[in-house]
Amino acid sequence: MTVFFTADTHFGHGGARGLYRRPFADLAAMDAALVARWNAVVQPGDAVWHLGDFALGRAAKPEAAATLLDRLAGQKHLVTGNNDPDAVQRLPGWASVQPYAELRLDGLLLVLCHYAFRSWRDMGRGAWNLHGHSHGRLKPLPRQADVGVDAWDFRPVMLPEILASRPRRTVGEAAAPG
Numbered sequence: 176m177t178v179f180f181t182a183d184t185h186f187g188h189g190g191a192r193g194l195y196r197r198p199f200a201d202l203a204a205m206d207a208a209l210v211a212r213w214n215a216v217v218q219p220g221d222a223v224w225h226l227g228d229f230a231l232g233r234a235a236k237p238e239a240a241a242t243l244l245d246r247l248a249g250q251k252h253l254v255t256g257n258n259d260p261d262a263v264q265r266l267p268g269w270a271s272v273q274p275y276a277e278l279r280l281d282g283l284l285l286v287l288c289h290y291a292f293r294s295w296r297d298m299g300r301g302a303w304n305l306h307g308h309s310h311g312r313l314k315p316l317p318r319q320a321d322v323g324v325d326a327w328d329f330r331p332v333m334l335p336e337i338l339a340s341r342p343r344r345t346v347g348e349a350a351a352p353g
Contacts, residue, residue, distance in 0.1 A: 178280055179217055179249065179331035182226035182256070182289065182307020183323035184209050186243055187234020195310045195325045206234065210246055212330035217248040223331050224276070226307040226322060227256020227289030229263055237262045244268035252276070256289035256307060280334055291319060305337070315341075 185191040186209060189202045199205035217223055230240050240263050244251065253272045255264060264272050276287040277296070284302035286295040291306040291313055298304070304319045311326035320337045324330065 177218070177221045177333060178278075179221060179223045179333055180226065180287075180305050180322040180337070181213070181223060181324060181327070181331035182321070183228045183310055183325060184225070184230070185228055185258070186230035187239070188231040188258075197325070197329075206243075209324065209329055210243070212328070214246075214248045216330055219248050221249040222252065222270075223247070223249040224252045224254060224278070224287055224305075226254045226287055226305065228258040228307060229253065229256075231258050235260050235263050237266070241266050241268060254287050254289060283334070285334075291315070291321070303337075317341075 186206050187202070191197055192199055192202065192205055197205055199208055230243060233239055234243060244266055245268055250270045251268060253259065253264065253269045254276050255272065255274050274288070278285045278287060284297050286292070286302055286304045288304070288306055289308050291309060292304045293316070295304045296302060298318065302318065304316070305322050306319070307321065307323040309321050310323055311321055313321060315321065320341065322332055322337065
């Protein structure tokens with residue numbers, strides 16, 4: 176089983192195209208591309224942690240959201256965001272729903288929340304904070320990553336990709352200015 180992370184799909188949110196400069200002709204094209212890109216990388220036996228803001232508007236209505244969730248491959252966990260109404264949170268397609276989660280993967284503690292933290296449990300011991308909400312616009316702290324679709328070519332991402340995308344410092348090396 177492969178574990179993926181994503182956030183901020185904003186299915187059904189017409190304003191997302193303009194607000195986050197998404198390169199899709201219209202809302203239907205955006206939603207279709209998000210489903211296709213998800214299913215291009217996620218297999219049925221994989222796990223996906225969605226860190227909030229799954230669907231809005233008509234797509235967040237129970238029947239539409241359930242149909243959409245069923246079309247997405249994998250076992251899906253929701254870490255709730257500010258745009259996840261109760262109807263979305265109660266969908267039977269979620270393996271779990273919570274506002275915060277901690278997960279051990281590949282020897283690392285991952286602290287999962289929709290929001291980026293300034294500090295988190297065991298951050299001084301190598302733990303990572305994975306989040307959404309900022310749509311790739313927030314400068315991350317060390318061992319912190321935005322897993323939202325706007326930062327990852329509109330698809331879920333695996334931990335090795337996240338780790339490889341971040342510059343690494345060796346012990347005793349000074350941090351780069353800025």
